[in-house]
Amino acid sequence: MSLLLWLLALLLSGDKAKEIPAIAISGVSTQEMVVALTFDACATKLQANGFDQQIFDILKREKIPVTIFMTGTWAEMHPGAVKQIAAADWVEIGNHSYSHARLTLLQPDRLRVQIRYTDRILQERLGRPALSLRPPAGAWNRAVVRAANREGLPLILWTVVSGDAGGHIPAARIEHIVLAEAKPGAIIIFHINKRAPFTKHALPGIIAGLRDKGFRFVTVSQLLALPDAVPIKAQSSRLGYRHIQPPKPKTDTDGAPPTSSPEARPSGDAAPPPAQSEKGAGDANPPG
Numbered sequence: 125m126s127l128l129l130w131l132l133a134l135l136l137s138g139d140k141a142k143e144i145p146a147i148a149i150s151g152v153s154t155q156e157m158v159v160a161l162t163f164d165a166c167a168t169k170l171q172a173n174g175f176d177q178q179i180f181d182i183l184k185r186e187k188i189p190v191t192i193f194m195t196g197t198w199a200e201m202h203p204g205a206v207k208q209i210a211a212a213d214w215v216e217i218g219n220h221s222y223s224h225a226r227l228t229l230l231q232p233d234r235l236r237v238q239i240r241y242t243d244r245i246l247q248e249r250l251g252r253p254a255l256s257l258r259p260p261a262g263a264w265n266r267a268v269v270r271a272a273n274r275e276g277l278p279l280i281l282w283t284v285v286s287g288d289a290g291g292h293i294p295a296a297r298i299e300h301i302v303l304a305e306a307k308p309g310a311i312i313i314f315h316i317n318k319r320a321p322f323t324k325h326a327l328p329g330i331i332a333g334l335r336d337k338g339f340r341f342v343t344v345s346q347l348l349a350l351p352d353a354v355p356i357k358a359q360s361s362r363l364g365y366r367h368i369q370p371p372k373p374k375t376d377t378d379g380a381p382p383t384s385s386p387e388a389r390p391s392g393d394a395a396p397p398p399a400q401s402e403k404g405a406g407d408a409n410p411p412g
């Protein structure tokens with residue numbers, strides 16, 4: 125009997141592993157009126173950022189299941205927030221790398237460390253595992269997809285950019301963008317690391333507006349698990365590295381920087397240069 129159960133578990137786990145879509149996912153196609161609100165908690169070793177308590181309180185009050193993508197550094201630097209998130213069973217955990225590194229620039233071993241080390245930190249501090257990976261700044265290529273999948277994580281981008289990061293867009297505009305662009309199966313990106321000052325003002329209207337349109341809220345893993353969900357491949361990630369790659373005449377369809385690039389240094393878990401971390405840790409452009 126126990127052998128049967130074990131075999132069954134093995135079969136199920138095998139199926140589950142196969143179910144991870146081997147693409148960068150921007151959302152899903154579905155008939156269900158659902159959207160996934162996601163919040164990035166970006167930090168680097170040099171830039172702690174913060175925790176927007178008001179956003180968290182709104183989501184808690186409204187009982188919205190959400191996914192929060194945390195960098196390992198953010199989880200280390202904000203133990204109080206992590207404690208609250210750990211106690212919030214409506215929050216799904218996402219891995220956002222350790223140091224907000226541009227994953228496309230890393231050698232395979234450094235890439236693996238960025239994902240695995242963060243998985244371990246999140247599991248230890250939150251008591252549950254990350255269920256997906258969002259690449260910092262949305263920078264992805266085939267190697268990043270493979271690395272995430274190998275750790276059992278789907279690679280998650282977004283359908284709708286709220287534009288909240290950096291505080292350049294007023295709350296009314298954020299609300300308008302999200303309500304105009306939300307569609308069934310959409311993943312919507314916000315920030316909860318205090319780099320998005322207007323999100324808390326936009327959220328009540330967004331939540332009410334989406335509910336009025338008939339949407340309900342799900343986490344990323346719930347979205348992917350919908351019976352009729354077909355994952356949609358994200359666009360190539362030019363945004364993810366354009367600030368640090370020299371302009372090129374031609375763009376790979378997969379958004380992959382050349383592997384022979386001199387920029388592809390294996391230093392991803394070291395503190396990134398300040399300019400890069402400023403750009404990547406939750407500012408307006410790029411998102412993520």
Ligand SMILES: [Zn+2]
Nearest residue numbers: 164166260412
């Ligand atoms: Zn980020």
